[in-house]
Amino acid sequence: MVVSANIPLGSNHFLLKFTHKEQLPEMLPGQFVQVRVDNAPGVFLRRPISVNFVDQQKNELWLLVQKVGEGTRKMSEYKTGDVVNMLLPLGNSFTMPQSAQSRLLLVGGGVGIAPLLYMGSLLKQQGCNPMFLLGARSADGLMQIDDFKQFGEVFITTEDGSAGEKGFVTQHSKLQEHIDKIYTCGPTPMMQAVARFAQNNDIECEASLENKMACGFGACLCCVTQTQSGHKCVCSEGPVFNTKELSWQI
Amino acid sequence: MVVSANIPLGSNHFLLKFTHKEQLPEMLPGQFVQVRVDNAPGVFLRRPISVNFVDQQKNELWLLVQKVGEGTRKMSEYKTGDVVNMLLPLGNSFTMPQSAQSRLLLVGGGVGIAPLLYMGSLLKQQGCNPMFLLGARSADGLMQIDDFKQFGEVFITTEDGSAGEKGFVTQHSKLQEHIDKIYTCGPTPMMQAVARFAQNNDIECEASLENKMACGFGACLCCVTQTQSGHKCVCSEGPVFNTKELSWQI
């Protein structure tokens, strides 16, 4: 894959766009890629990153990345034209709603909004009207809002109140309205709160997990999460799970 | 140290020039630096490189480097402005001749010519007329010839005859003439042949060794060479040795 753009977003995030000489394989919403980060000190394993968006026309893959350690820091230095080795697409995907009339809420926190953009774009394509509820610590952590707006209404919370409603996503007023299904990705405590809300209100809920991975394709069994039917691999049997299936203490 | 130039020389070598905001410490001919090569896969220890030249006016240090592995390959990618961590200056030095009238021959092979340029410049400064005998596998491996010519007469051998006399440095016709002292640096077999020639002809000979090093400043005892008085550290008690002192089987 060849880097076609690297766009800084705020102080801690960046958007990488990649093209490929051949046509990109079909990618499903919720799937991820495994990036080999070369020449980064201490980085031995690949780094899993969600598919943020696929631009069919431009044959382009987008990754939205947060700088947290050496691997993502190195990725933040990628330049247009750099060639990056990645495995893709990996994992299962969010499931499409029963009907286009369903009231769908996509709840993202921090960089966990990444897979929701692609999911939102496909929902819109299929005639749904997805709503997005995006949370961040502060306004600086909000990204791609204009992109999301292309595909549906966007609601925002920030912990410090610097944008949208103040508080956590689970405190947003929009949650008072009727919702049929929630798709969520973000920090585990946030997803658990969302799952609890969904459970209490009898809402379908799918969450995309971000467990630590070694292989990314079901070979090592390192990335498991406990489910109603035992340990499941987040990389190959996930990353998307119906939250009812997960053994979360919620 | 800040890279001020990186000049490719032939296909396998390059010349790095560094400046520093403060005045460079005095460096002696034969001394070396220990370069920390960051972000190169598999490179853990520093890499020792000889002082090739010091440009006092420009406050500039030159390193002449051959690409042999990951460390030197990474160095070949340094760009003007890059900041490089190095320890310097390390090691002892070539000793100046008894008299400015001495007939001095500096014999270098391959990238082993590196320290001879600086030594030659200082000899010239002190009123000597050094001669340089530089060997390479082929013309492509000859470097800095014009720089050497500034400080003395230059004689050349190449193994394939593509420049200068064909053969090894020790076969060069110049060696038939009277010589008082030889300074040599290059592949060990070459230096041993030079040392043998010097011994047979009762010529003083100093060789600069390139043993593998871990620390570079006498702490680890990894870099030893066997001498008449036991193991000596090439990094701190060398890299320059009078060849009589070395326990070479010659």
Add this chain to the structure above:
Amino acid sequence: MADLKIRIGELEFKNPVTTASGTFGFGEEYTDFMDLDRIGGIFTKGTTIRHREGNAYPRMAETPSGMLNAVGLQNKGVDYFISSIYPRIKDYDTNIMVNVSGSTIEDYVATAEKVNELDKIPAIELNISCPNVKQGGMTFGVSCAGAAEVVRAVRKAYSKTLIVKLSPNVTDIASIAQAVEEEGADSVSLINTLLGMAIDAETRKPYLSTITGGLSGPCVKPVALRMVWQVAKAVKIPVIGLGGIMNTADAIEFFLAGATAIQIGTANFIDPAISVKVVEGINEYLDRHGCSSIYDIIGALEA
């Protein structure tokens, strides 16, 4: 094109490159990336008599040039293997060897007996060295008596090629290899993971739910090479070498140290097609060095 065929016990391998247990699933996980038929063999995920859930998450930590794992032999048990996995994988044109793990001698024996019945499984690898399970596993592998005892029992129950996988967490691996050889093992494979630990300085917590785990990857290669070299000198049966092999050069080093075959483990996670590339690389190396057979370099260290 040199001859890459090697033999372990009665069993012929088309080439000496195999994949290590626990890093290659049951092979199927890799079919998107490579052609399984091109490698010499596959060692399956550790299989036990009963279903095991393995250890709690987190089970993995990255370390300098390596990783720690604490999977803890998660697997669905040998019966599930026989009924559900074996039928899907048995017709690959490569040697499929089941890695037999356990906590008691009875379990090892029972599992080996069941696998003995499978036509297309020509060998087992007896894992007496897993550091990630509370009972059994490594405890057998760290003493000569323990290793001999379990091999003796399994040897009686298992008639095909028996490979015993040794633990590196011991004072004298060569004598354990000898003990195992005496009990009739056809081969020894080494090394399993080194017992290690990782801590998050900021949270003050261990990275693994089990606190300690098994270290693998290039960081362990110097230790693995040394042990292969020590064991190859000490036993007559062929040695299968592994530990940190990332590329062809690493593989060659193990052959020179005395390994008859190699396994590739953690490297599969970084390049899932690496094993096929190493087969090609070995071929190229042998040609370049004028060798007509892989046996020309086995134990050929010039020391």
Add this chain to the structure above:
Amino acid sequence: MADLKIRIGELEFKNPVTTASGTFGFGEEYTDFMDLDRIGGIFTKGTTIRHREGNAYPRMAETPSGMLNAVGLQNKGVDYFISSIYPRIKDYDTNIMVNVSGSTIEDYVATAEKVNELDKIPAIELNISCPNVKQGGMTFGVSCAGAAEVVRAVRKAYSKTLIVKLSPNVTDIASIAQAVEEEGADSVSLINTLLGMAIDAETRKPYLSTITGGLSGPCVKPVALRMVWQVAKAVKIPVIGLGGIMNTADAIEFFLAGATAIQIGTANFIDPAISVKVVEGINEYLDRHGCSSIYDIIGALEA
């Protein structure tokens, strides 16, 4: 500014950061780069009763995230140390501890006796774990009986703080630590190097003249941490932890695992001023975590 003082046996250290034997010469090699008085202590190069030439060159090979060495205890002998080195270093304001090595019990005892006479050497580190010498060295360190025997003998001859350096090349390091504790050691330090090997695939030769050598650097850190944690749980005497410490976070990990002090080894080669930086880093960490003393984090792993 937290209190960094720690105590090992009778001996107080101004801070818990010391430098590892064989990687720091006799301290003098580092005075161009740092102020020796700012670290807690220095463990000298291994010192033997007689002059030793050490092993032949080459003695070093780089490995993934580490290095192998086969120096083989090159040193000029204890008498030379006393007459020529001691006078030059004795007045540094830091604890200087002689690393006492040997091949026989008599040699260990004789060396320890001589060092016992030196006013400004408050402790020795008994190296029963060097993998780079043919006789003695590691052979004592790999069995409880051997370790106990040499410590018993030296304990009688040496009246000050006795630290025993343990080998990681063993099945059960905790029981060796216990054996040594019973014989009156005031502390154990671990780990010495892991026995490893490196081969040049192209030339087919080992990189070291001795074929095998001692592995150190970040690659061994997971093993070292695990052993420190095991030993700290098994003994009451303070544990000095080392193996792959490259920065403050690494050092903190060893304290959390149970080390009372740490040694920095191979890292000195890459940054000769690293030990002072780690002292500063520990201070900063303790402040940031609201700790008033280094003892607040020793053994404080939340497991």
